[in-house]
Amino acid sequence: MTQHVVQFSGGIGSFCAAVRVAEKHGTEQMVLLIADTGIEDPDLWRFADDTSKLLGVPLTKVSDGRTPWEVFHAKRFLGNSRLAACTGVLKQVPCRRWMKENTDPNNTVAYIGIENNKRDRARIPAIARNWKPWRTQYPLCGKWEPVRTKAQLLDEARALGVEPPRLYEMGYEHNNCGGLCVKAGQKQWKLTLDVQPEQFARAEAEEERLRALLGDVAILREQRKGVSYPLPLAELRRRHHAAPPIPLSP
Numbered sequence: 230m231t232q233h234v235v236q237f238s239g240g241i242g243s244f245c246a247a248v249r250v251a252e253k254h255g256t257e258q259m260v261l262l263i264a265d266t267g268i269e270d271p272d273l274w275r276f277a278d279d280t281s282k283l284l285g286v287p288l289t290k291v292s293d294g295r296t297p298w299e300v301f302h303a304k305r306f307l308g309n310s311r312l313a314a315c316t317g318v319l320k321q322v323p324c325r326r327w328m329k330e331n332t333d334p335n336n337t338v339a340y341i342g343i344e345n346n347k348r349d350r351a352r353i354p355a356i357a358r359n360w361k362p363w364r365t366q367y368p369l370c371g372k373w374e375p376v377r378t379k380a381q382l383l384d385e386a387r388a389l390g391v392e393p394p395r396l397y398e399m400g401y402e403h404n405n406c407g408g409l410c411v412k413a414g415q416k417q418w419k420l421t422l423d424v425q426p427e428q429f430a431r432a433e434a435e436e437e438r439l440r441a442l443l444g445d446v447a448i449l450r451e452q453r454k455g456v457s458y459p460l461p462l463a464e465l466r467r468r469h470h471a472a473p474p475i476p477l478s479p
């Protein structure tokens with residue numbers, strides 16, 4: 230019998246992918262595989278538990294045991310939008326290890342919940358290559374699957390009685406690493422400063438510790454006169470707080 234392993238990130242895309250798999254194949258041979266990075270928003274776990282209850286499938290949780298910050302210390306390299314070792318160490322490696330120990334590639338399909346837009350669809354060939362020898366499917370990108378916006382996917386969860394993760398409501402594009410993803414740009418870090426100042430302070434302190442160890446490195450970079458410079462979170466915070474507030478429309 231084919232085993233159906235949903236790579237469940239705790240995001241809305243993988244939620245909807247899991248629902249599609251359950252509708253098509255039932256849940257008897259279904260696994261909800263989720264990696265714990267140690268810095269997820271607590272509401273991600275509430276959402277994951279609600280999804281598990283909805284589908285009647287227990288969560289299969291894997292974990293490296295370290296946080297992204299601990300990985301950066303170990304690798305002596307601070308992750309950023311161009312290169313982030315954390316995703317491989319904390320997500321891909323533990324999930325692959327679980328797949329290796331618990332599935333047979335000949336009768337297992339891994340499902341990835343990437344959303345049906347041009348940018349995400351372009352990632353499919355690389356994802357498929359990385360997952361070999363397992364076959365991969367992308368339930369939200371199927372030929373007959375209508376293109377849905379993120380808002381529609383969130384409404385789908387609500388219609389099934391599952392409240393979406395709170396990070397979306399707070400303005401985040403993704404529900405990962407509590408809004409502290411090192412791959413995110415300035416816009417998201419400013420959002421974190423506005424809506425989760427205590428989490429921003431935590432990231433800023435972690436970044437400062439890594440700067441003390443590694444020198445002038447930063448998660449973010451900025452261009453000045455055509456030259457790229459590190460932009461530490463502490464500096465971003467100072468500038469953001471010094472900037473005049475955006476006037477409210479009448």
Ligand code: SF4
Nearest residue numbers: 315316405406410411
């Ligand atoms: S979501 Fe971002 S910070 Fe978290 S593991 Fe992935 S790349 Fe690293």
